[in-house]
Amino acid sequence: MSTIQEVAKRAGVSAGTVSRYLNGHQLKASNRIRVEAAIEELGYRSNYLARSLRSKQSMSIGLLINNMLNHFAVSVVAQVEREMELNDYNIILSGFREDREVFVRKLENLIDRRVDGLILFEAIEDDRARRLLEQSGIPTLSISNPLPYSCVDNMLAAxxxxxxxxxxxxxxxxxxxxxxxxxxxxxxxxxxxxxxxxxxxxxxxxxxxxxxxxxxxxxxxxxxxxxxxxxxxxxxxxxxxxxxxxxxxxxxxxxxxxxxxxxxxxxxxxxxxxxxxxxxxxxxxxxxPSIEIGSRAAREILSMIEEGRLGSGKTTYTDEDIAWLPSIIGLKGC
Missing domain, CATH: 3.40.50.2300 (Response regulator)
Structure with a gap:
């Protein structure tokens, strides 16, 4: 069965270039022609669909985010999307704007879409959401705001x-x-x-x-x-x-x-x-650490999916970068 890496090798381009093509992005004409030829030769599209049907996976990740204007959140989302492209996954992005009812409704919508994994950003604690997650059997990771649920893992900045x-x-x-x-x-x-x-x-x-x-x-x-x-x-x-x-x-x-x-x-x-x-x-x-958290979150949710592992309530922390510069009077070493 061909992979995105094999298509990239046959076409003489990067895996990211192939992913951009598959997700509808514009490529240089020369790259597009080579990618299309490699896909046809290897039968990549049909294999991709067959794999999805056989595994009963949607090859998609639900990403539910509070504020899409938040710089940190946008940076995390961009990094998650980049990692997902390289692994043949798409993200379904949805926002809830600090609205509890919208959060619960959109969480239910993502679960109904049979996404393979969920990443929640600044999630709201709610018993209805907890029950949905417990019953869904979907690997779930919460970023920025921890959820005290045994079925969810948390990834936070320190x-x-x-x-x-x-x-x-x-x-x-x-x-x-x-x-x-x-x-x-x-x-x-x-x-x-x-x-x-x-x-x-x-x-x-x-x-x-x-x-x-x-x-x-x-x-x-x-x-x-x-x-x-x-x-x-x-x-x-x-x-x-x-x-x-x-x-x-x-x-x-x-x-x-x-x-x-x-x-x-x-x-x-x-x-x-x-x-x-x-x-x-x-x-x-x-x-x-938006880039690091985005990368780690994407890799972790993919690992959970591959291993069939649900959340267990664990929390991990990512260190923040502190630039020690000469703005503190009396502080040595800056």
């Missing part, structure tokens, strides 16, 4: 550990009072990040009240307003921003106040960009 480490380094640099811009504590990731900050104060033997926390929305304007308050009302000269949108507003506030990062104020944040390139001076940044 948010708590990263925030504990950055805060600890700030304390080591001599900052015993630190301003914290956190997001709503209704969400798991936000709670984990703030918990990591507070653990660093505990480990240093400092009172938690020394973490001057302002909680607000994810929007840039909320970060701007709260950063102004930390400086003007709370007198902070060291700030850690725990999410991307708020960090953009915070940096705008610092610019307007004329405060120089790394000279007048210590500053660290979460970001998706390489701050070494975009900002001067460079900013100590925690970068969510």
């Amino acid at each position: 948010n708590r550990a990263s925030c504990r480490e950055v805060t600890g380094r700030m304390i080591e640099a001599g900052h015993e009072r630190i301003g914290i811009l956190a997001a709503s504590q209704d969400e798991y990731v936000s709670r984990e990040r703030l918990a990591g900050v507070l653990e660093a104060f505990d480990e240093a033997g400092l009172p938690r009240k020394n973490a001057v926390v302002r909680i607000g929305g994810y929007e840039r304007e909320c970060g701007y307003r709260d950063m102004m308050a930390l400086v003007n009302e709370d007198g902070m000269d060291c700030v850690f921003v725990l999410n991307y949108g708020r960090s953009q507003g915070a940096q705008q506030a610092l610019n307007e106040l004329g405060l120089r990062v790394g000279e007048d104020i210590s500053f660290a944040c979460y970001d998706y960009l390489d701050t070494k390139t975009y900002f001067h001076p460079s900013i100590t940044t925690v970068c969510p």
Whole structure:
């Protein structure tokens, strides 16, 4: 039985090129002609369909995502899709926009489509969803937000550990009072990040009240307003921003106040960009591991399908990348 790799070898192109052709993407004329000839010679399409029918697999993965405008989520989805292409799988992408009823309905729709595996991003805990997953017998992986179900495995970023480490380094640099811009504590990731900050104060033997926390929305304007308050009302000269949108507003506030990062104020944040390139001076940044989580999630769900293995309630963590740059006054080695 021919495989996508054999088609690629016969055509003299990469497996990714063959996958793009099969998924309707435009190729250079020369590549398209070679791929079509190889498919016809090897009978790849008929073998693909026969394999699907014999195995009773749909060769598809259901991907249910909360917010399709979220940069981290989009990066994860792109990486999952790339891995699936290389393994002859398609993804069925659906969103639920923080709506519990939509989440349950779309989860049921994906199960009814007989997908071979499910990847849930920022899933909502719901008894109806739990029953659907338990009864479906479909391998399921939850990303970003853990589900406490015995039939689901979880794959998370190590948010708590990263925030504990950055805060600890700030304390080591001599900052015993630190301003914290956190997001709503209704969400798991936000709670984990703030918990990591507070653990660093505990480990240093400092009172938690020394973490001057302002909680607000994810929007840039909320970060701007709260950063102004930390400086003007709370007198902070060291700030850690725990999410991307708020960090953009915070940096705008610092610019307007004329405060120089790394000279007048210590500053660290979460970001998706390489701050070494975009900002001067460079900013100590925690970068969510979207590419690594996307790749690991795709490989794990494919492994579960191949082995006939359902979720068991286990949780694995992926380390975040911390770029230690000269934005924390007194911190050695940056």
